[in-house]
Amino acid sequence: MTETVHKRPDLTVEMAGVTFKNPVMTASGTFGSGKEYGEYVDLNQLGAVVVKGVSLTPWKGNPTPRVAETYGGMLNAVGLQNPGVDAFIENDLPFLRQYDTRIIVNVSGKSIEEYCRVVEKLAVTEVDMLELNISCPNIKEGGITFGTDAKMAASVVKEAKKYASQPLMVKLSPNVTDITEIAKAVESEGADAVSLINTLLGMAIDIHHKKPLLGNIMGGLSGPAIKPVALRMVYQVCRTVNIPVVGMGGIISGEDAVEFILAGATGVAVGTANFMNPCATVEVLDGLESYMISQGFSSIEEVQEAMKI
Amino acid sequence: MTETVHKRPDLTVEMAGVTFKNPVMTASGTFGSGKEYGEYVDLNQLGAVVVKGVSLTPWKGNPTPRVAETYGGMLNAVGLQNPGVDAFIENDLPFLRQYDTRIIVNVSGKSIEEYCRVVEKLAVTEVDMLELNISCPNIKEGGITFGTDAKMAASVVKEAKKYASQPLMVKLSPNVTDITEIAKAVESEGADAVSLINTLLGMAIDIHHKKPLLGNIMGGLSGPAIKPVALRMVYQVCRTVNIPVVGMGGIISGEDAVEFILAGATGVAVGTANFMNPCATVEVLDGLESYMISQGFSSIEEVQEAMKI
Amino acid sequence: MKKMITTIVAEQAKIGENCWSIWLQAPGIADNVQPGQFVHVKLNQGEKLLPRPLSVSEADRERNALRLIYAVVGKGTKDLSRMKEGESLRILSPLGNGFEIDETASKSLIVGGGMGIPPLLELARRIPGKKEIYLGYSATPFLLEEFEKEDAQTHVSTDDGCYGYCGTVIERMNQDKALGDIIYSCGPRPMLKALSAWAKERKIPAQVSLEERMACGIGACLVCTCKIAMEKEDGWHHRRVCADGPVFWSREVVWND
Amino acid sequence: MKKMITTIVAEQAKIGENCWSIWLQAPGIADNVQPGQFVHVKLNQGEKLLPRPLSVSEADRERNALRLIYAVVGKGTKDLSRMKEGESLRILSPLGNGFEIDETASKSLIVGGGMGIPPLLELARRIPGKKEIYLGYSATPFLLEEFEKEDAQTHVSTDDGCYGYCGTVIERMNQDKALGDIIYSCGPRPMLKALSAWAKERKIPAQVSLEERMACGIGACLVCTCKIAMEKEDGWHHRRVCADGPVFWSREVVWND
């Protein structure tokens, strides 16, 4: 018998000219600005920290309750509460810069103008990539409207690109008839990558009080419950566009991450799983690496190309 | 202390002139033609048996594997295997007619012509209502195309109405940007009721064999995982159309059924839950009745109107 | 009316490498169970909705108990293996059509492979007359002691040669020049396919027990189909493994895919 | 690096009508826990993803154990109540900011209502000097014995009058003409709101422990916010109950909704 020597696989990935030490990122809005989880996870281990959505001015967000648990998932209606891009740059960015990880900033807006102004302010900072959130189901103006209409999506990307100095990733909404159409539209206007999925619009009712469980009535569904929908969309988009895809939606283990990479994703993001276990990101990373070792994969690209259809 | 005497609530509901003894139905495709579950459930207790989709000619359905379990849900890709409407009328209908329950037949087709021919054949039978399935994600032609395009949906309903002698319910797809638009389109062409949701298009990958878990690659996601999406859509549609709505998607308990009725549904259907427990339908019914008694509701209509927003 | 039966775990034991045995007890549970039938086991975990089909390996009417033998291959069987004596477990039982026992055969061949072997134990007991048993394992055998109690010759083969003949069960049968009037078989699909060809050559009718992923387990959902030959309709149609099977005549099964 | 702690259930007991007490054991678990802090309890059920926040009722450094007292109100607490001695349970601990103990107060008032009472037990122990404890229950009291061990007067009121004063805790305080330099309080929002007005009238600073549904429990997800007054920005902003609270000064809380 010969002994197989397992070389550590190469986990680095490249997207739009940016190199990430591994594909595992945090999903925007679930990881704050990294500080809180920094007590539980060595941020240096992550491929990237994707911070919560920032807007031009401070946003107060939605009334409470903002969360409701559902079967295998959760609804949230935070409504993009954030202190505004200036406060983010001043208070949160320096903290993150201490770590050897990529920083991706999630950008929110209620108008094309607002998106552009935020992108402009971030253009001069040490941020590695921007993620344009055109898919938040929790705010009425902007967000969702951009994400569910191919023309609107294309135009916000086109304008934002003019102000961006970093690569621009666009976060897509799953609440659409054909996600590939939106993906193609943003690609054609210069999006450098796409990330998906954002949350599915959902609802839960308190039958004792006979009213919605969320203050905002509806909210975004996330967690393992949505993984099959997320995986399907990532698979469809990967077969449609030529830019890299970051997949997310219900990833709680290394195996889940592998499914997304087999579907074609270059990066994967971990969201709701952080709430189940604050060390989820590194556990996903470890699981991914073990899988690659046991299957003899030496790079992420090999996994991406291994699917047999 | 005074003793409250609990009168048994009135569970009957009416839809399009048809009276149902209670709102609890079976979800098409999960209950066969009633025969198999008839050994586990007294079919006389159900509001209606909604049988599996029937088409003009026999359909073989998709290759196996046709099922994959997911977190809190399942994917199926049966592909509407059925022996055709003639065989259904000859072999299955007489069995069902023995019971004192409403019979709703789910109608599939790959063209408007096919839908119409099936409706025409059923027009002369003792079936109480038809459910036009314009939302099956598992067949390429027809089905899904009709369900995701308001114009197509409207035209199939318009034509089918010409041949129908029974009220026509239309089964809507959740894989759309705005389900209220489709609901309005079918209402305007004379749909007598709408039922929703059909399954969400999803996917799962076998990471050991590096291929999709389903023979058909993608399939329809059902079960408790999708309940928040289903409930949201039922709520939206109930606020948009004036025809009755049958709600379904992840109902596994009486409490779940109550949520859908509070959201505005007149009827509720139980699908995947049957696989978890063959007596699920009657358990949902019992739970609904207990809730009504404990909350002092005397009719389903009262529950429908009790939501405080 | 039938319903889910609540059973009590009477015994749980590891009987081989990744091979577990569980005895479930409930009144009347062992009545009318035919060899080749299966039960649908409901696990109590929220994440997993669907029951898991497992063949009945032994039915003990005196103790009102069923024995299931299973391999831990995923989350469901892992949970099952963690169940302890005295805990309760809900099942649907008995499901499917078992083997059709030919009482007139002068000699029966019983052929099993891997996790297809367990249901053949109850079958072996019930088959009258002369019988020969061929069991193929990938590695260390299990249930051998039980089979050897039967009044029949038991031939063992293993893929790695760690026990008995080194090779497939079919190779072993060829070596022995096995013959009989009828074959009863359960095992992985490639084995059944090869056996089907083997039987066809020798004109021996063979019953094979198939596996397919299931949801309802009772014939309503149509997810568990297999291709069965028929005269019209392109030569085959889909039949339900759970309700029309799991046992089919091998000559009727469309093997080529 | 912090992480989830695996604790062992050392004791589980029902201590009142729908009131349960559980002791969790793990090395170092009771170190540095402040009264008013909470733990986030991870249940092992697939259906339920989110941990459940429960206040620390007692912290025993010698036994390395924490005591949680809880009511069964839904699926999570139901599952918790089914856990048995020796089983393991994962938690995040300690979380949030506890009460700020004013060592200089000449007399402290401790006011609790319903399931807000448990965290006040450890608090009562740690407050130096004179103190009076007001506890309001809807019906049969729990934890009374423990409170009565403290060197303080304990006044009980119940909504149904089955024990002590019949009425709200505030009515009881009015009747007693209660006074003090500082108030520490935990209970349902309507009680805290009324108490806040009561304290304001009397110019007594009051700390209140708030509840809100949570996800992360550590300040990252922003689902657990409450409205806190501030000079600019329309007079209030959202702060996180889990990380900025759960204890706030009552005069800063925006109560009107």
Ligand SMILES: Cc1cc2nc3c(=O)[nH]c(=O)nc-3n(C[C@H](O)[C@H](O)[C@H](O)COP(=O)(O)OP(=O)(O)OC[C@H]3O[C@@H](n4cnc5c(N)ncnc54)[C@H](O)[C@@H]3O)c2cc1C
């Ligand atoms: C009629 C019938 C009788 C069976 N009898 C036995 C038996 O006696 N002993 C035994 O060990 N196993 C038996 N099986 C297989 C058994 O049902 C599966 O191993 C089990 O369902 C896997 O569940 P899991 O949650 O552990 O695995 P999962 O996590 O669900 O899946 C793990 C692996 O098992 C495969 N699998 C899942 N479900 C099935 C299924 N229904 N049939 C075949 N493969 C499946 C999957 O493709 C996957 O590769 C039988 C199957 C059928 C259909």
Ligand SMILES: Cc1cc2nc3c(=O)[nH]c(=O)nc-3n(C[C@H](O)[C@H](O)[C@H](O)COP(=O)(O)OP(=O)(O)OC[C@H]3O[C@@H](n4cnc5c(N)ncnc54)[C@H](O)[C@@H]3O)c2cc1C
């Ligand atoms: C900081 C903090 C400390 C707490 N300390 C205690 C304690 O010491 N003892 C105790 O019994 N309870 C305490 N609670 C409340 C406790 O967290 C909830 O009762 C519990 O999470 C309900 O879980 P469940 O799965 O049983 O109920 P679910 O099925 O989730 O919900 C049942 C009901 O409980 C309500 N609920 C759910 N989560 C919360 C929550 N986080 N806060 C308030 N209500 C909620 C829901 O609105 C619903 O009406 C505390 C809550 C917080 C925020």
Ligand SMILES: Cc1cc2nc3c(=O)[nH]c(=O)nc-3n(C[C@H](O)[C@H](O)[C@H](O)COP(=O)(O)O)c2cc1C
């Ligand atoms: C509490 C919460 C807040 C979120 N906030 C944002 C956000 O600010 N911007 C954004 O693009 N996505 C946001 N999301 C969506 C997640 O980034 C992610 O797309 C989604 O939750 C699916 O992944 P998951 O199932 O792993 O959580 C949020 C999700 C949650 C649960």
Ligand SMILES: Cc1cc2nc3c(=O)[nH]c(=O)nc-3n(C[C@H](O)[C@H](O)[C@H](O)COP(=O)(O)O)c2cc1C
């Ligand atoms: C195995 C299976 C087969 C189905 N077949 C049909 C069908 O023939 N026609 C149809 O309209 N819907 C069909 N559906 C969709 C269900 O009727 C229902 O809309 C969906 O499963 C959501 O409900 P549930 O979560 O309660 O299962 C099928 C669902 C499953 C799981």
Ligand code: FES
């Ligand atoms: S599992 Fe449903 S028909 Fe066989």
Ligand code: FES
């Ligand atoms: S629960 Fe996440 S911020 Fe408080």
